[in-house]
Amino acid sequence: MKRKYILPLFLLIQIVFLKILAFFPETVERFYSNGLYVWISSFSRTVLGKIPFSVGDIIYGITIIYCIYWFFKNRKLNWKDKIWASLSFISVAYFLFHFLWAFNYYRVPLFEKMDIKREYSDADLIAFTQKLIVKTNEVQFAITKDKTKKVVNPHSQDSIFKLTQYGYDHLAKQYPIFKYETPSRKKSLMSLPLTYMGFGGYLNPFTNEAQVNDKLPMYGFPNVVCHEMAHQIGFGSESECNFIGFMAGVKNKDLYFQYSALSNALRYCMSNIGAKNEKEFNRLKVKINPGILENYKESEKFWEQYDTFIDKAFHAFYDQYLKSNQQEDGIDSYSKFVDLLINYYKDKEIK
Template sequence: MALQDAVPLKARFRSVPLAYVGLALGLLAWAGRLLLPELWIEQFYSRGLFVGVRSLIDYTFGWLPFPALYLFVGWLLYLAAKGVYRWRAGEGHIGQKLKGLLIWWLGFLGWGVFLFLLLWGYNYSRLPIEQELGLQLKPLSTDEIRRAMYQEADALKVLRAKIPGAGTEALGREHFPENLEEVLRAEQEAWLHSHGYPAPGRVRGKLIYPKGVFLRFSSAGLYFPWTGEGHVDAGLHPIQQVGVMAHEMGHGFGFGDEGTCNFLAYVTCFHAADPAIAYAGRLDYWRTLAANYLRVDRDGYRTFRESLPLGIQADLDAINANLMAYPDILPSFRYLLYNSYLKAQGIEEGIQNYNRVLMLVKAWKEGQQI
């Protein structure tokens, strides 16, 4: 009987301290997230420790031919099954079991927070990109949004005319390079290096299945810090996959702010030598402008949209039809959850942060005199 009692006691001796260590590390890491100055994080984490983390991840998980997220989900399912088994097979009264379960969960969450911040999350507190680039951001008026929408449309007409085989039908996967991920990575690395940012490792943007796994929750992609990979919903229209992949790569290179990653996607595609990539990235930005303009002048937007070349209209129609094939599941819940997550990371405007790209692009173009 003494030997039987010693086994669960030994197991508890191993797991309880580990849980306490995880909880302590999680609290300390979060305190650092709140207290460390932006300049310190920029210099010593984003341009220091994270550079090593990025390379370590990319030359381990990054070489997998499939998203490491699949392995992570499998590991979580294993832990859940193991926990249920131990709960049912364990000895002691319900109070002891609940206490042990609570300690385990607190430790698990602590380790999760600690690794989230260590592997990527501190990048939310780095210096804003506009400060590093010397950009002055100002909200756009309705008239400025309208003018930007017209200007981008003019650029789209020119770019689409340069795409081999592009006619009045919507573009398809055949219009984009097979090594899209490599091309986008090289373009983004070049832009970051030219502006004094490190671009370490081999950031990935992998397609994830089943199709619609993100789209049904009003999302298109995901950067998963615990595996260090960007993911793009395979159900996206090929035109949209370009901008989303470039956006997730921006996260992978150490930028947490959503508007900043939208901006990185724009400048990555803006400078692309491939006209299809340049077109797709700028069409994604045009859709953001159009969505904002549509809110204040629905009739004006519709009139302008109908004046666009048939090929561009076909692309917009194809994107919309594809999105409609994956209706949202619990859109309000997703909005509340992700909005709360972004605010917890210090992004005060929450999900509206995505639209910060409008101010960034405008300021960048003015600085470049474009």
């Protein structure tokens, strides 16, 4: 067999292997997520965590430049050879992507590990949302002393990175599976492109750095950091990371972290209610402190500045990416953490 066919063939083998692997989540959980990945992630974050800038962003930048250079340099190359070379590159990247992090997409779902139901009724959603409104109002007023004032987070972004550890430490006392060690949390060097793409942050699977968009409205910044940290400890599902990030936020002693988590969850819950029952949505909306609604307007105004065809294209791409990685709801899976929240807090206080 010619060498140029080896890596493309390996790509096909990987795809078939992953289709089979999806039937063995317990094996992935035991040997990868709680085994090999623990060592891989610890090594990556130990080596790169103290570097003050995003190594992963630089690697991405160099890779993009090199690919453009390669295609320009080999523009006269036979198109079939270009395809085989491209498939070889994709094959290697695909292997590293899964080996270094993405096998976590195939682990046991969190609702099974924590014995949380997934189904809920409209009444359950409304009851939880009412509880959430009370709690969010309470924290907003504790910060501002005025129901009409929006929350302005006084912390610097670097201090927020450090403060996130308190929430995870507290959370790990109750659930050791959420233990977070060896921090590697950074502001993305590609924050402006991320904003145009409509993303608040991402985990670099090759370097295990939690990348956060440093242009985000500050009231929501802590929640995004907590979400990306959940990816770092081995959770691939966006709904699970929203849920873990929420709990790490509300368990943080800092009120601004609590508010960031609560206001984010409330927005998702109100959106779900609005999609089903406009009358109920309007009834609940008047119970929310005006200052919280001001923060929502702040966020909407921010994203509207960057609302172009670019974010729609990337969201469509990301939707397909999630669906191909065990998240059948695609980009809607972000809101599925409401299922986990409602059932987890059904007989508990939000704290």
